[in-house]
Amino acid sequence: MIIIGIDPGLAKTGFGVIDGARCIRYGVIGTPPDAPIQTRLRTIFHEIKAVLDAHKPDELAIEQLFFSRNVSSAIEVSHARGVILLAASEYDLDVAEYTPNQVKQAVTGSGRADKKQVQKMVRAMLEIDEVMPVDAADAVAVALCHANTRLLQNL
Secondary structure (H helix, E strand, O other): OEEEEEEOOOOEEEEEEEEOOEEEEEEEEEOOOOOOHHHHHHHHHHHHHHHHHHHOOOEEEEEOOOOOOOHHHHHHHHHHHHHHHHHHHHOOOEEEEEOHHHHHHHHHOOOOOOHHHHHHHHHHHOOOOOOOOHHHHHHHHHHHHHHHHHHHHOO
């Protein structure tokens, strides 16, 4: 089963495609901060669609919005999530959403793990030698969280 995990963001959207315990591809879609928001969202939409076209995942897992103090940032992430979910809909993908704590718990054993710990565990679990961008590692962690959740649900 091929799963794409997404760590949404307006400036940086991380993605990771896995097939079981094998990482097929990961990366970060970046958008320039000085570009109009509609241009940035179009970039995210088209880049995600290109990854979906290339890898034809069976399911998409996305990190839920963590709302803290910065309302502007939460709104920007919501916009990015919206175009990602639209792309998933165009491909008739089932979508699963996970909180940041669920993702951290699934890959590190602790819901309080920091980004470096998540990155280190993702690399160890999938035997990735090179250093991954943090946003890509988070996206792969979302995909792994979903894969593990599916396994537990099927027991």
